[in-house]
Amino acid sequence: VKQPTIAETGRLLRSGAVTAVQLTETTFQRIDAAASLSAFTTLTRDRAAAAAARADVELRNGIDRGPLHGVPYAVKELIDVAGLATTGQSRLALPPASRDASVVSLLDAAGAILVGKTTTYEFGIEPRPGLDGPFPPARNPHNPDHTTGGSSSGSAAAVAGDLVRIAVGTDTGGSIRGPAVYCGVVGLKPTYGRVPRRGVLPLSPSLDHIGPIAATVAEAAVAFDAIAGHDPDDSASADVDTTPCASSLGNDIAGLRIGYARRWHQDAGEPAIRAALDYAAQALTALGAVVEEVELPDASKFDTVATIILQAEAFALHRETLASHPEAYGKLAYRHLAAGAVLSAADRLHAQRLRRQLTRDLHAQAFTRCDVLLTASVLGTAPRLDDDGRTPNQFRVFPFNVTGHPALALPIGVAANGLPFGMQLISRPFEEALICNLGHAYETQIYQPRARGK
């Protein structure tokens, strides 16, 4: 039996048909039964039991914290939970976190119930799952011989496997959107600075984003609303008034101008995915949107900029421990962190300068004519877990870590091998509500995945 949606759960909780304690117990039963997915590194059973009991008392007494009150959720292993070490999926012996990350505090304040921390690729840097880490890699619920993608791998597996409806991930180079697409669920990378990062293990601070992975766009919107906001403890945090996403769902999309970046993928990846992207563009036209092709700066330029920034910043963060505790790193993580040592300060500064130029160019080419961009996300399906990475899929996710624009990844089809694939919707900065509304229209009127996990 599939879990109810967050909205349905809310109705059940408020009618008294189910309690948060029962819901939490059922969630742990699902997680235990799906242990072979390796979606979790740590379960927070005691904390969840206490939070669920508190939610039941509050709801009985008319204290309603909103749509997430009593709803179970999970967070990626890179995110601090008080009392637990934030290992980054490594063997580094780290002390327990002294307090919750901002996103955990915000979700707790919304009454949500943390059930555990989810698997990642080590420190978020590995290009594919390392098989020599302290935790096994997450498996794709659509086919356990395949990866979930990374690095928010367990968060995507937990949602696609129907263990939780929402989980929090991080995205430095597509790490929310890639796993969401590979697992047939929804991933929202918000605007840079929109969700506070205090208490989250950084990988590349000028590219790091935090956001939700969810079963549907509607649920991603609810989770995003709970974690978005200004936080003076994050130096990159933006103090901007925005429209809540959840209350924007259902708005008419007639006349919305959508720029379709077809040239970004016209010769790349699997033909079935390219055809599905064309279909998605046509389907949005049928919903009343005005779709036209747009030219964008070459995607490879963004990838180059992102690679230099990410590798230089990640090396700087890990330099001391790479030298002092090399044995604590898995082989792939060590390799990818250490190689950044050869980049110079000038290389990183050049990358930041070109980043600003590319951001302005993309914004001018896309958003002076359009309200939303439609692009490919990943031009392939999830590789096998034993894939050696020699023929990697092509991605179109890095550009929006470089520019900081919000990007929503959602499923649009299933390939002949039974694995899902998706598309990406991008808006102007701080207009997450617009892409959530459009994505919600797509998932309710055009494509409803029949199998989100088994």
Added chain:
Amino acid sequence: MTSDRSTPTDLNDAQLDELFELAGLPLTCEDAPAIRDLARKFLAQAALLRESLPFDAEPTHVFDIAATVRPL
């Protein structure tokens, strides 16, 4: 990171190893060949980036998306 200077892309193993030494991370592990290969890829991308950067591109020290797109 190494010091503020351009890094050539056609370094031999010994020259690359010197860069790692300078960065405080001598390459002594058995995975050194794979790390050197990856380092060469990064250096090649850095060279590409230098070629792509317009001479008059603005200097920058932080990334602020609102400030970056506001004039547009």
